[in-house]
Amino acid sequence: MDFNIRRKSTRTAISGSLIETYPHDLQMYKVPPTENITLQEFENLALERLTLLRTLATATTLKGLRLYSDEFTDFILSELKNNGLKYYVKLCEKSGCGSLETDLQARRKDHIAHFILRLAYCRTEDLRRWFITRELELFRMRFITMKAEALDAFFKINNLYYTNISDEEKSDIIINLRESTQHQNIEHMKFYKVKFYEVLDLVRSRKVFIKGGYAYIPHKDFISVLTAQYRTHLRQSLAIASQHLKEIEQDERIVCLLKGLHQSYSGNDYSDSKVVVPIESLDSLSLKSFPLCMRQLHEQLRLAHHLKHGGRLQYGLFLKGIGVTLEDSLRFWREEFTKIMEIDKFEKQYAYNVRYNYGKEGSKKNYSPFNCLKIINNNVGPGECHGCPFRHSDSSNLKNKLKGYGFEPQGISDVVDMAKKGHYQIACSKYFDLVHGTSIGLGINHPNQFYEESQKLQKGDIKIEPKKEVKNHSTKVEQTDLEDIDFDENLIKI
Amino acid sequence: MVGQYDENLLSDMLPIYYAKLFPQNVFCRWLSCGNYPQPLGNRELSFTLSDDVYLRYLSINNQKELQTLFQKKCPYKLDIGAVYNTKPSIGRHDSIILARELVFDIDLTDYDEVRTCCKEAKVCGKCWKFMVIACEIIHTALRDDFGFQNILWVFSGRRGIHCWVSDHEARTLDSPGRSAIADYMCLITGGENQNKKVNLGNDNLHSSIRRAINIIEKYFKELLEDQEFLSTTERLSTFLKIIPDETLRHQIEKVLDKMPTSSLQRWESFVDIYNNYCKENVTAIRKMKHLIEEIMIQYCYPRLDINVTKGFNHLLKSPFSIHPKTGKVSIVFKPEFARDIKLDEVPTIYTLLDDASPENAQHQTNMRTAVKNFQEVVFSLEKTEALRRKKYGGNSMEF
Ligand code: SF4
Ligand SMILES: [Zn+2]
Secondary structure, eight states: OOOOSSOOOOOOHHHHHHHHHOHHHHOOOSOOOOOOEEHHHHHHHHHHHHHHHHHHHHHIIIIIOOSSSSHHHHHHHHHHHHHTTTHHHHHSSSSSOSSSSSHHHHHHHHHEEEEEEEHHHSSSHHHHHHHHHHHHHHHHHHHHTHHHHHHHHHHHHTTTOOOOOHHHHHHHHHHHHHHHHHSSGGGGSSSEEEEEGGGGHHHHHHEEEETTTTTEGGGGGHHHHHHHHHHHHHHHHOOOHHTTTHHHTTSSHHHHHHHHHHHHHHHHHSSSSSEEOOOOHHHHHHHHHHOOHHHHHHHHHHSSSSOOOHHHHHHOOOOHHOOOOOOHHHHHHHHEEEEETTTHHHHHHHHHHHHHHHHTTTTTTOOOOOOHHHHHOOOOOTTOSSTTTTSSSSSHHHHHHHHHTTOOOHHHHHHHHHHHHOOOHHHHHHHHHHHHHHOOOOOOHHHHHHHHHHHHHHTTOOEEOOOSSSOTOOOOOTTTTTTGOOGGGOOOOO | TTTOOOOGHHHHHHHIIIIISSOHHHHHHHHHHHHHHSGGGGGEEEOTTSSSSSSEEESSSSSHHHHHHHHHOOOOOEEEEESSSSOSSSSSSSOOEEOOOEEEEEEEGGGTTTTTTTTTOOOOOHHHHHHHHHHHHHHHHIIIOOOOOEEEEEOSSSSEEEEEOOOOOHHTTTHHHHHHHHHHHHHOOOOOTTTTTOOSSSOOOOHHHHHHHHHHHHHHHHHHHHOOTEEEEEHHHHHHOOOOOHHHHHHHHHHHHSSSSSHHHHHHHHHHHHHHHHHHHHHHHSSEEEHHHHHHHHHOOOOHHHHHHHHHOHHHHOOOOOOOOOOOBBEOOOGGGGGOOOOOGEEEEEHTTOOTSTEEEEEEEHHHHHHHHHHHHHHHHHHHHHHHHHHHHHTOOOO
């Protein structure tokens, strides 16, 4: 499992061979990827898969959806769509074995991303368990939604050859099959014989007839065989990966990224805050706790009394996420904007947008603050100053800005170096350390996470009032703790 | 009769027992077979000495070393552990468990909430029947469902039985596999605060459960009479608490309370009332379709110590070890004859070594039978192992 990270993509695999490498939407990830990818793609793929896995966790634990039910699958798909993860929607909706370029690219991303997360999640037993549970859920969900015609192909590709038992043998044990199989109408099903230890989940729950060491399963139950194999394979691979971490982690950029991943943002959307932050404290907060992207938006607003749409959106949602109420937010924007325009104009043209952000207008959706991925990949046009400063600034501008803030030269050049190499989030992490005089090396994935980590560090420094009423009934629970919940992978059942 | 022997004599008698009566040869062959392809020396043995000193990570390379170790340490109790990749030792933290028989431990103390004849360490012919049922149910499941052939049954020396499955597949089964088998067999769950401890749902009964019920049925009347499950007010109230439907419970209570105390008659009335009730209440049957079976299971089904089965390195008392408190030998028995075991005919170290004892002759015979039973299992294990190795060509399939 060696990832060669290059700044510029020097992909060796070409589409012609992609179809051989990736014949099917559903993979068992037996062979690690060998191609070279850019660090940027590495990061993106990792975060996108993390989003997917966390969505799975959310579906069962926070939404309380029954595993693999229609509602469950619908939820996953709609979340993936919301996050713009089209290729995962494609892979999860109806696995097949198409051969379009988009099919192949989706599988390639799926493949690489899976292996990147192995590296991030092989570190401790808890992480391994979490990861295995999620990947198994994903696998099962995709197997269940697979197109019928793709099923045979899947078995063939993975060398899963089983022959069904004869009608005679079946009729000998038909009573037992009827008693002990979890399905109705077994008369019309073909049955297969597998060793009992290949379907332990069915054995454990007495949902299969076993005789002489063999379990008799219909086609439908093959998912048990596959998940058992896949689980064993994952367990072993993660154990091996954890032993080889040192070799992989010789590259500091990857260390930083991988370590950050599992504790990083991607699932929490910060759309509701537990505290109320008064706008009077924003000036001081922007110095102490805002990530650079927000700090520069704040400064720009104070300076120019105006922000363009992209900036208002990025900053406005961030403010909502840290706990600025709608009323305060309206006041905040109004105060600034009316320094250069009539109040009428503000109310007509801008107030709507503020309320919109809070889900009070338009589709009334409770919008989430943008994460780094989105911010970094945003287009920033002329006259706009949103986006990620590490990505969307020239080195000299960045350096000057940091100098202006009074940081020491060595720290500044560390940050600027990382940004130059394209490691924006690592640069952001170094900036975090610069501001706080620490060397934590946090993995940053979300501006609001930056803010919260900062607040944790300086607890008590600012005045925070507990929020009095929960406004939105679709309140999101803090999801950063998700991975602390004890998921028992053994409990996975159809 | 245990009392007539002096525990202090043990330290003098044990060396003689180990040298003359303990089936050292078969024992070593059994372990060697179970160790394959690891050498005998990679198996952990552990001794409990006279002063309760517990020695772990002992090992032997051959029968001669076993005899020497026996004479040197004179263990009051002998336990068997797992097979490691190296010679077991306390200092080694890198040793890995490679194999271990699949084991089951059933102890009558776990039946204290249902058995009425004895409590705790005590055991009599009446409560031994619980062990007979357990043995039959587990043995059948291991043989018919899982296809295991080399199954050794051992009397624990006091109030329970142990089962050792030596088939290669069982020995090398990983812990998820072990725990799945344990869960497959375990039907009684729930603690002090749960009255109804068996829930079979509303679907068809799984074949293995139906088979277990059939086995229990063979003994159930006997047990009702022996144990008088329903004969006192207290027992009756415990019984009534299991019934989930309040109306039905009251009906049953009213009738059973006024009846003669015979548990068998009370049980039969209960079954009648239940059946009638279900006929009249179609919805009721949906909630407690298998109530009769559930109660039978709660009273009679094997109560496994599943942690012993799930664990890989749980030490378990060796066959032919002496129980230090009773002096009884942990004899190997054939499951089909479990019924015939009379607890006072189980040989003790005292009677075996005392020519003058009136039980001596009988106990000698029973000891010989036990050794023969052991031999049979070990010989058949050796045969299957040889076949298996031939089939898979040496050690290519191993670990
Ligand atoms: S990395 Fe994220 S938090 Fe840091 S500046 Fe860029 S967008 Fe803001
Ligand atoms: Zn008794």
